[in-house]
Amino acid sequence: MENVSLSLAELNNHIRDILEANFPEQIWLIAEISELNVNSKGHCYIDFIERDELTKKIIARQRATIWAFQYRLISGHFESIARQPLAPGMKVLVSVQVKYHVLYGLSLNVTDIDPAYTLGEQARHREAVIKQLEEEGVLEMNKGLDLTKVPQRLAVISSETAAGYGDFINHMEQNPYGYHFHIELFQSYMQGENTASSIIDALSQIYDMEHEFDAILVIRGGGAKAELSVFDDYDLSFMISQSPLPVLTGIGHERDESVADMVAWQAFKTPTAVADFLIERIANFDYALDEITRKMHILVRNTMDKASSRLEKQEYQISGMTKYILQKETSGLNELSGQLSYALKRFLYMKDRQLDQLADEVKNKSYWFINTQKLKSDELFKSLKLSKTKFLTACQHKLEILEAKAQSNDPSxxxxxxxxxxxxxxxxxxxxxxxxxxxxxxxxxxxxxxxxxxxxxxxxxxx
Incomplete structure (x- = not known):
């Protein structure tokens, strides 16, 4: 058998003929939009992908085109029903024509789209996430935390360039009460396929610093409804449910509630609504303090009035009782004074007699003592006189002996x-x-x- 050789063009033409012969004019295709770009002429170029249900890895990829005249009709129809534009991350049901160009290869031409499928797929995914969170018992977990009455230390997850973040900061700084807030921004993507992982990273950083904050705020300013689907992500919603701090969301959609809103401590439609809530919460606390202070002033004033009345009554009673006691005590003192005066006079009289007796005794003993001492002095004088004579005689004798010795030892x-x-x-x-x-x-x-x-x-x- 001879080897058959084909040129590349012949091969591609053969592939085209096989595909056109085996595929009908229209095929309904289920796929996820990975990339979507509209050029200046209005043509829309799309990358369709399919992910593995378990690993979420991409297992198939194909480019597609919606020509300008069809894109205006398809996109308008889709937005009127789905209330959101076509965007990356959406799972869609589209009608396509399989085309194979000898020069450019395989491509798909999109001719129609079923918005109901996308809405249903999003709703199915959303309900599956909610059900899983309910089964794990974490859907209401963050709502069980206590938010301080004065939440002034705030960790904000947003994009610094987002209009919603700027509106929030202006609203907080220009609050009519002059309250001061410590606000720390944790930068994150707020749209696009990296949004969920970016917000999760920011939450992880805040959890490591939980004692420095009173609450976590996730805010963004408006945007397409398709961009809201990222806040239905299971991993993001579960991370919010595990927060040690109350999480407040202001994602910027008036009519739709995301799963992230459901698991948050409280959800608000806009960033400025979050700001209003925080400001009013502190204002309510201030008002409660003022009310308590006012009631305390009234209570203290009433208590002082009652106490003053009781004191006046007691003063009157004490005054009458004091007069009675003074009169009674004065009478008793007068009687006691008379008794003391008599007792004192008698005491002084007795002591005066005792002193006279003592003076006589002292006088008599003094005479006896003086006479006795005089006799002793006389005897002592006689004894001293006799001793003096004996002493002088003995000294005279010793001098005579020494003089004789001196003369005997004279060198001459x-x-x-x-x-x-x-x-x-x-x-x-x-x-x-x-x-x-x-x-x-x-x-x-x-x-x-x-x-x-x-x-x-x-x-x-x-x-």
Whole structure:
């Protein structure tokens, strides 16, 4: 068998013929819009995808076209029924023609769309998410938290460039009461396919700082209804339900409630409605405080009036009772004063007699004591006089003995007896041990002095 070869154009033409022969003019196709772009001529170019039900991974992709004259009709019809424009993320039921171009390959031409399917698919998805949250018991969890009466520390999830965020900030800063709010923005996408994951990341950051805030606000300013479907996302709604802080939403749709709104502590239609709620909540607390203060003032005034009345009555009663007690006590004091006066006079009289008796006793004892001491003094004087005489006699005797000894030891007497008095350098020499050979000495005699030099020394021990 010979090998058959085809050119590329022949192959593509063959593929085209097979597709056109096997596919009818119109096919109803279920797919998700991944990308949608309208060019300057009004032609709409779409990427259709299909995701795995479990993993959500893309398992098929195909480009499609809605030509300008058909796009105006299809998009207008869709928006009039679905109340939202065609947008990425929507699951749609479309009528397509399968086309294969030899040069550009396979493509789909969209000729019609069923808005009812998209609405039903969105509603089915929404109901499935709500049911799952109910079965897990978390749908009302965030509503069970307590929001402080004065929520001034606010974590806001939004886009800094969003008009809704700007309106919210202006509304809060220009509140008529002059309240001050600490507002910290956590940047997030608020539209597009990355919105849910972006908001979840922002919530995670806030949960790590939960003690720094009183509440979490998720706000955006209006937008297409299709963009609201992201707030029906299960992961986002579950994350909000697990928040340790009350979550307030202001997503910006007047007629529709998202699943995120349902699980939030409270949902509001617009960011400014959220601002009004927070401002009025603090104003209500202020009013309640003022009312309590007013009631306390009234209570205190009434209490003081009653107390004043009681005091006046008690003052009158005390005044009468005091007069009676004073009169009674004055009478008793007068009687007691008389008794004390008599007792004092009698006491003084008795003490005066005792003092007279004591004075006589002291006088008599003084005379006896003086006489006794005089006798003792006389005897002592006589004794001292006798002792003095004996003492002087003994001293005289001792002096005589000492005088005799002094005379016997007088050097002049010894010199007269033939003895000599030897000195060396003015000091008396009494032993040969005090002398050295060649020492000069002086010898005193009874009739004069002599100088001598020691030439030899002998002691009695050497002999």
């Amino acid at each position: 007497r010894l010199l007269k007896s033939g003895y000599g008095y030897i000195t060396r350098q003015g000091k008396r020499v009494s032993s040969v041990s005090e002398l050295n050979v060649s020492d000069n000495i002086r010898i005193a005699f009874k009739d004069g002095q002599a100088e001598a030099s020691v030439t030899d020394i002998k002691s009695h021990k050497e002999d």
